[in-house]
Amino acid sequence: MATKKRIQNSFIILLAVFYILASQQLFADQDNLTAFINAVLIDGTGAEPVPKMAILVKGIRIFKVGHVSDMTIPLSASRVDLKGATILPGFFNSHVHAAHDERKLKRWSRGGVTTVKEMGNALGSHTGLRDRLLKDNRNARLIIAGPIVSNPGGYGTWHVSSPKDAKEKINDLIDKGVDFIKIGIEDRQGLKSWPLINGKLVNAIVETAHSRGKSVSCHVTRSKHLVLALDGGTNSLEHMVYDELSDSMIERVVQEGVFWVPTLELWKNVSEQYGDWILRNAVTNLDRFVKSGGKVVLGTDFAGFNAEFDPGMPITEILLMKQASMTPMQIIVSATRNAAQLAGVIKDLGTIEPGKIADMIVIRGNPLTNIKILGEVKMVIKSGEIIKNEFLDDL
Secondary structure, rough: OOHHHHHHHHHHHHHHHHHHHHHHHHHHHOEEEEEEEEEEEEOOOOOOOOEEEEEEOOEEEEEEEHHHHHHOOOOOOOOEOOOEEEEEEEEEEEOOOOOHHHHHHHHHHOOOOEEEEOOOOOOOOOHHHHHOOOOOOOOOOEOOOOOOOOOOOOOEEOOOHHHHHHHEEEHHHHHHOOOOOOOOOOOOEEEEEEOOOOHHHHHHHHHHHHHHOOEEEEEEOOOOHHHHHHHHHOEEEEOOOOOOOHEEEHHHHHHHEEEEEOOOOHHHHHHHHHOOHHHHHHHHHHHHHHOOOOOOOOOEEEEEOOOOOOOOOOOHHHHHHHHHOOOOHHHHHHHHHHHHHHOOOOOOOOOOOOOOOOOOOOOOOOOOOOOHHHHOOOOOEEEEEEEEOOOOHOO
């Protein structure tokens, strides 16, 4: 009997040793492991914050996420003890201009905005320049539309004259390497005016882009033009309209699942020159849209108007979104998960989950009780690499 018990105990010990060795071998096969431990996790999905979490990063991707007490961290892994700080996904600014600039891209990334979407420029060699800029991991990721598409003489620089011409020219843009398509639906701004694009052209542009797996964003600033964008099948509306917005139109945008990028910082700048009613109306319309269940994506229109915009974390936009009754969590989701969904990169970015690229930011304190601290990013991790670290100096 004693012999049998000794054999059983030996077998159990062997199993335990085998399990330990197998676990260590699993991690030994993983190079370049970093463990960010003791963090409050806000993962970008809208889930409530979770304390005492660990994020294990292998190379550029998140390998494992879990409670510190449940996480097996190999001895070979580098450890970064965040001591109760909050970790979130890297933010997106989903509406910027003039972004092909290393200085600007580095200011964005150091501010916690690890991805920006450039919403229109003359094409030139910008796709090649984008690719070169992306090689420097200190730069924010750059997603580009290329030129704004419109009708001849219309609001844009890439003009299409017929559905056939639209198909050819949109395919040409996509072949040149743009990430998505932007349409200009505008006939008047101040003293400037343009011939308005028609529905047949919008439909042809959207159908062609969608057939190639590319999303479409529509510049619209007034309610009467929303129907052109929605009938065409747009994926997003760029700029919250600043005139009267009907309940039925809000309901339609919500039901069709179209994202809205409000660019309230733009309207703040415009209002300072042309009257505060513009911003006031835009904020009210955003408030109503959010309360109706609409999907919002953070974007500012950086450099899209002759005025100063926040160069890093778009804290002005964030505070204006809060003024429009968005909760801190809704604002965070608008700049992370929603932004990644609209950009078509949700498989890789936008949330902190295993398998995602490790773009993360660290702040001290709770942004759900004090949203302003999002403007005080202490650490930035991009593609698994710490590219900014003021966190340890601040303990």
